[in-house]
Amino acid sequence: MSDLVTLAARIDEIWESGAAADARAVVSEALALLDAGAIRVAEKVDGAWHVNEWVKKAVLLHFRYSDNREMTAGPIEWFDKVALKTGWREAGVRSVPTAIARYGSFIEPGAVLMPSYVNIGARVGTGTMIDTWSTVGSCAQVGKNCHISGGVGIGGVLEPLQASPVIIEDNVFLGARGEVAEGVLIEEGAVLAMGCFVAGSTKIYSVPEGRELPPGRIPARSVCVPGSLLSKDGSHSTYAIIIKKLRDERTDARTALNSLLREGGV
Ligand SMILES: CC(C)(COP(=O)(O)OP(=O)(O)OC[C@H]1O[C@@H](n2cnc3c(N)ncnc32)[C@H](O)[C@@H]1OP(=O)(O)O)[C@@H](O)C(=O)NCCC(=O)NCCS
Incomplete structure (x- = not known):
């Protein structure tokens, strides 16, 4: 090598x-x-x-x-260039039926894949649960002990080449049906309530700091909810992520997952 x-x-x-x-x-x-x-x-x-x-x-x-080639699973078949990952038992990953991860992604031992999709180049940390119908886009980096709730979309970034991948740091909670895209960085321990959509230009307002923050980064341990901000001329308001507070014991209790559900494949 x-x-x-x-x-x-x-x-x-x-x-x-x-x-x-x-x-x-x-x-x-x-x-x-x-x-x-x-x-x-x-x-x-x-x-x-x-x-x-x-x-x-x-x-x-x-x-x-790579050339397209047939892949089958019993009566089900596909035609694609990228193989699927296999060998879950050896990898120490619990992979629930219909979870799909493409070759070239890496799932650390102890992660759990519910019926979900992980694309090429993505990485998922140990202790993280990728919940049902969520998708981890190409090259996205998801840290350790995160909960990526049901139906969450994490954007992929193969094109353009210089685009940075979405990064979800350790201990992050992404509430159901939200979306994080365009190279947004979600820092350690942040909590996004269900239905939060964060793209590169999404406005972010911090209540504890009393000001709008630069887009593209959710600071560590922020508890975020979907909201709106009034435009400067007051003519309209725009969708925004509102940071309500820093994560506390109440948030921890509400976002905790049953450890039995979290046990990985190791
Ligand atoms: C974010 C969440 C964890 C709440 O955290 P919390 O620390 O208990 O928050 P609190 O109840 O103390 O609320 C703090 C503030 O945020 C607001 N808030 C909380 N959740 C909100 C939501 N989902 N949407 C809008 N505002 C919300 C509260 O109204 C409160 O506002 P106030 O300070 O003006 O009164 C919870 O709302 C949530 O989204 N849970 C995830 C559910 C989910 O997706 N489960 C997974 C299914 S697979």
Whole structure:
């Protein structure tokens, strides 16, 4: 196996110049490392999130160099370029029937996948539950001990290349049917009530701070609810995320999951 710096350089080169004789093999090597959790699309380095663009390029190149092939499950069949992840028992992940994770995603041991969908390049931390009908988009990073409630959408970001993935840090609770997209960062321990929609331009107002915050980041331990903000000229109001308070014991009690339901596959 080539070292990671060389591998990154080869991926960049294939991305820039197109075909190389061993392009398929190089891209496969990167995807295998991603699938095994040895490399990731984004990681925290010295306290700041760093996006490994070469890994995203590898994911996109995987589509160029892969052919569609039939996949079946009993009478059910698909036709696609990206295989499905298998080997849940060995991976230590509890995967409930009809949960689907694509090859090139990585689910840490101890996570639980209810009937949900995890796309290529995404990563899900240990102790996290991806609840029913929720989707973790391509390259999204979900931390440890999170609850991604039923029907939540976490946006994917394969295109454009420079787009940052959505990052959900450890111990976050995303209430049912909400959506987080466009590279938004949800910091450690934040709680989003059901139905919160957060895109890159969504207005965020903090009641404890008494001011509007810059878009794109929900600060750690914020308890957020859907609301609206009046425009500057007072002519209309716009959907906004309202941070009501910092997480307290009452919030913890309401967002706690039964530990029996959370037990992963290890
Ligand atoms: C966010 C949540 C956990 C409440 O947290 P909490 O700490 O108990 O919040 P509180 O009840 O103390 O409310 C704090 C403030 O937020 C408001 N608020 C709370 N939940 C709200 C909601 N869902 N929508 C709008 N406002 C809400 C309260 O009215 C209160 O406002 P006030 O300070 O002006 O009186 C809860 O509303 C929620 O969304 N739970 C998740 C449900 C869910 O998705 N379950 C998973 C199913 S798979």
